[in-house]
Amino acid sequence: xxxxxxxxxxxxxxxxxxxxFMKKYHKEWSLVVKVLGNDxxxxxPILKHPVIRELHSIAVTHPETLKLIKQLDSEIKTMYxxxxxxxxxxxxxxxxxxxxxxxxxxxKALNDAAAKLNIEHNIIIMMxxxxxxxxxxREGLIPFxxxxxxxxxxxxxxxxxNLGCMMGIKPTYDKxxxxxxxxxxxxxxxxxxxxxxxxxxxxxxxxxxxxxVPSGINHFRIGEAAFLGTTPLNNKPILNLNTGTFTFEAYIxxxxxxxxxPDGEITNAAIGKNIFTESESPSLEPSFKAVLDFGIxxxxxxxxxxxxxxxSFFGNSSDLSVYDLGTxxxxxxxxxVIRFELKYMAVAKLMYSQFVEKEIII
Numbered sequence: 028x029x030x031x032x033x034x035x036x037x038x039x040x041x042x043x044x045x046x047x048f049m050k051k052y053h054k055e056w057s058l059v060v061k062v063l064g065n066d067x068x069x070x071x072p073i074l075k076h077p078v079i080r081e082l083h084s085i086a087v088t089h090p091e092t093l094k095l096i097k098q099l100d101s102e103i104k105t106m107y108x109x110x111x112x113x114x115x116x117x118x119x120x121x122x123x124x125x126x127x128x129x130x131x132x133x134x135k136a137l138n139d140a141a142a143k144l145n146i147e148h149n150i151i152i153m154m155x156x157x158x159x160x161x162x163x164x165r166e167g168l169i170p171f172x173x174x175x176x177x178x179x180x181x182x183x184x185x186x187x188x189n190l191g192c193m194m195g196i197k198p199t200y201d202k203x204x205x206x207x208x209x210x211x212x213x214x215x216x217x218x219x220x221x222x223x224x225x226x227x228x229x230x231x232x233x234x235x236x237x238x239x240v241p242s243g244i245n246h247f248r249i250g251e252a253a254f255l256g257t258t259p260l261n262n263k264p265i266l267n268l269n270t271g272t273f274t275f276e277a278y279i280x281x282x283x284x285x286x287x288x289p290d291g292e293i294t295n296a297a298i299g300k301n302i303f304t305e306s307e308s309p310s311l312e313p314s315f316k317a318v319l320d321f322g323i324x325x326x327x328x329x330x331x332x333x334x335x336x337x338x339s340f341f342g343n344s345s346d347l348s349v350y351d352l353g354t355x356x357x358x359x360x361x362x363x364v365i366r367f368e369l370k371y372m373a374v375a376k377l378m379y380s381q382f383v384e385k386e387i388i389i
Contacts, residue, residue: 028102028111028280028320028382028383028384029275029276029277029278029319029321029383029384030275030276030383030384030385030386031273031274031275031276031312031374031377031378031384031385031386032085032273032274032275032276032388033069033206033272033273033381033385033387033388034269034271034273034274034388035069035072035073035387035388035389036208036380036388036389037058037269037271037272038073038254038269038272039073039078040075040251040269041169041176041182041252041253041254041256041268041269041272042058042073042076042079042082042284043078043254044241044266044267044268045249045252045253045266045268046078046081046082046209047345048203048232048266049247050139052235052246054081054227054235054244054245054246054247055083055223055245055247056246056247057082057084057085057086057108057246057247057248057249057366058079058082058083058084058085058086058250058253059087059108059248059249059250059253059375060073060084060087060200060250060256061086061087061088061089061250061344062087062250062251062371062374062375063254063378064092064378064379065089065091066094066237066385067095067099067377068385069091069385069387070095070096071098071165072101072148072387072389074096074099074100074103074331075099080102080103080292081088082128082222083104083106083246084103084104084105084124084125084255085103085104085105085106085360086105086106086107086108086248086250086367087105087106087107087108087160088108088109088125088134089105090115090118090119090122091372093105093122093123094118094122095105095119096122097122098182102370104124105122105123105124105125106123106124106125106126106127106248106357107119107123107126107127108126108127108248109127109161110127110128110129110130110133110161110347111117111126111128111137112133112155113114113132113133113136113190114144115377116133116137116139116140117140117143119137119140119148119150120141120146121140121144122222122297125149125150125151126148126149126150126151126242126376127150127151127153127161127187128150128151128152128242129152129153129161129162129163129314131171131175133176134150134175134181135175137150137179137180137181138179138181139180141181142179142180146149146180147180147181148180148181148182149182149183149184150174150175150181150182150183150184151184151185151186151187151223152171152186152187153168153184153185153186153187153188153189153224153348154167154174154187154188154190154206154209155188155198155281156170156189156196156202156206156226157190157194157196157202157273157343158188158189158190158191158192158193158194158196158204159193159194160189160192161189161195161196161207162188162189165205167214167273168186168209168212168214169212169216172213172217173217176217176219176230181303183219183221184220184222184223184224184226185208185210185219185221185222185224185227185246186206186210186213186223186224187206187223187224187225187226187246188202188206188210188225188226189228189229190226190228190230190231191230191259191260193227195258195259196230197230198226198227198230198231198234198240200230200239200240200241201245201318202210202226203226203240203301204241204243204253206220206224206226206243206244207224207226207243207244209242210302212243220279222283223246224243224244224245224246225244225246225248226244226246226374227240227244227246227247228247228248228249229245229247229249229250229251229253229257229258229259230258230259230260230344231244231260231268232247232249232258232260232265233258233260233261233265235247235332236261236265236266236340237322240258246299249285251270251371252265252266252275253268254272254371254374255272255273255369255370255371255374256268256269256272257272257371258269261284262370271370273369274366274367274368274369275326275331275366275367275373275377276364276365277318277319277320277348277365277367278319278362278363278364278365279317279318279319279359279360279361279362279363279365280316280318280319280347281316281317281361281362282315282316282317282318282352282359282360282361283316284313284314284315284316285314285316286313287311287312287313287314287315287351289303289312296311297347299322299342300323300328300342300343301341301342301343302340302342303342304339314351314352314353314354315348315351315352315353315354315355316329316341316351316352316361317338317349317350317351317352317359317365318347318348318349319347319348319349319350319365320346320347321346321347321348321383322343322344322345322346322347322348323343323344323345324345324346324380324382325346325376325377325380325382325383326373326376326377326380326383327372327373327376328340328343328348328369329370330369330372330373330376331367331368331369331370331371331373332367332368332369333365333366333367333368334366334367334368334372335357335365337352337353337356337357338350338351338352338365339353339369350365
């Protein structure tokens with residue numbers, strides 16, 4: 028069975044390195060653990076490490092994970108970093124210490140839910156700064172804030188934005204300074220403290236290192252750098268972080284020398300991907316084809332990088348993948364393992380797959 032190796036020790040070392048780095052620049056940061064899914068066996072040894080108590084919070088995107096974290100340690104501060112669904116208002120105020128919001132109706136629902144528990148709920152208002160994902164329009168900030176800052180059980184502690192995640196918009200100094208200025212505008216107009224300006228993530232770390240992040244940006248949300256050691260700004264390693272934190276191993280269940288051109292009439296029945304859908308022309312020569320025990324239901328081949336450079340993707344279906352071994356110079360045979368390095372979305376999908384075995388290395 029294909030399985031994912033998770034090196035907890037290397038992940039924790041990354042978190043420690045990042046924490047020291049953020050202290051150097053006097054920035055708060057939240058560890059975004061969504062890539063780990065809802066796996067208690069993986070989350071527990073990470074969250075129990077002393078360095079976690081030095082972070083601002085643990086950031087998640089699923090209410091179930093909020094609940095699990097609070098069950099593991101009720102003292103850990105949690106942050107829900109996508110706009111909550113109205114129906115989840117009760118769960119959010121019960122298990123999240125902070126949440127990101129863009130809807131007045133949702134914030135009022137959070138206020139009502141918090142009132143039932145006799146608590147205050149902290150929120151960050153998210154602004155649209157060009158990524159075209161979640162966030163209120165800039166010209167709507169003043170009336171939006173005016174509608175929610177006096178709600179008795181809501182504490183608006185900050186504003187934020189999301190850059191680089193969907194469209195890949197670069198978090199430039201100009202965009203980030205605008206966010207800082209909007210926070211200052213709210214403080215001046217409403218005489219309220221805006222303590223958290225959350226506009227940065229793993230993509231912003233190289234800019235911080237080059238002193239290209241405004242000092243007013245005081246909160247980072249970091250996932251990829253902590254768990255993969257890379258930044259999405261250029262998909263390269265950063266800060267000498269560990270990049271070998273996850274390894275995917277798949278088993279060869281069949282290995283024969285086969286043709287490289289399909290034989291027969293091609294229909295639209297294929298549900299997977301193959302090299303004939305790519306722009307480059309594949310080799311026409313027969314070669315050794317290894318059938319591996321995972322498919323597109325488990326992980327997307329685009330996010331896998333074979334460690335052996337003589338191995339290349341050929342095609343896949345729902346539960347099997349085929350890799351071209353060429354002349355098989357390394358002498359693979361049925362039952363052998365093919366190892367892969369992983370991009371961020373490969374880790375995420377494998378962690379969420381219930382059919383991929385997880386091997387935890389402490």
